[in-house]
Amino acid sequence: MTYELKKAEGRLTNIQKVKPILAALRTISLGSWQIARNRRYGLGAYTERLLGLLPLLVPHMPANGRGRATARRRRRANAEATPQGSGHVVTLVIGSERGLCGQYNKVILEELARTFEAKKGESGEVEIVALGSRLIRELTQAGTTLTWGRALSMTSLPTYEMAHALAVEWLVRYEAYELDAVDVVYNADEGAGTYGSTTVRLIPPELPPEGAGTPGDVIVETDPMRLYVRVVEQWTAIALYRLLLAAAVTEHSARYQLMESATQNADDLVDELMLTVKSARREAITREMQELAVSAGLLG
DSSP, X not given: OOHHHHHHHHHHHHHHHHHHHHHHHHHHHHHHHHHHHHHHHHHHHHHHHHHHHHHHHGGGSOHHHHHHHTHHHHHHHHHHHSOTTOSOEEEEEEOOSSSXXXXXXXXXXXXXXXXXXXXXXXXXXXXXXXXXXXXXXXXXXXXXXXSEEEOOOSSSOOOHHHHHHHHHHHHHHHHTTXXXXXXXXXXXXXXXXXXXXXXXXXXXXXXXXXXOOOTTTOOOOSOHHHHHHHHHHHHHHHHHHHHHHHHHHHHHHHHHHHHHHHHHHHHHHHHHHHHHHHHHHHHHHHHHHHHHHHHTTSOO
């Protein structure tokens, strides 16, 4: 057996062993992709109903209660009246926990760099926090200082509990004037398995206009102020949770596309190597027949 034949057969065996692994990773990524999309879609109706409660609660509050309830709006107006980026801003960067997703984290780093470039020369402090071990590693290697970084689950989607804890913490700091805004940098789904990096503002929350309801519309049997604050917290947490799910959608989509491409490439390589092996075997058989014919005196 020639060296070329041994080499081709060895490569063919290795690729055939790798193909089941690629198929398994592709299936897992496809399943996670679909689950994340369905879960994100399911939040839409709940979010709309939650926001619909706010105009109904405000008319039931006493004058001082309404003032406290609109504190976030006054904070938002103050932030808009001053130069953008003049205060303390928290920037949450959502990346991937694992690899095998191509340029996924690199695209996010480029978006973060563009954001910093646009704010160059402005006063104020930017507090960078990150989710995803692979992204945290790349940020650290790039010399970016993180306030904190947390790993994401490798076996499940991000949890609402995490989103709620972060949202409540930032809202408390926002109300205490310890920060002016929270921005989120992530990869947004653009359809057909594609994505693009973007930056959205999570806090101050964009709430529906007040005054749309009247006290006679509904009966409130508990403290309307507590309900209002609770609804705002829930809405902000859900907004963050939707961003986490959107990032999960794009991550698993990118990994699925790569695994699909790798599987197709493996199939093409198997076909090419099969042809190479067959050709090498035919040449080896022809050579052996010629040697037997020579040894038998049939060929001069």
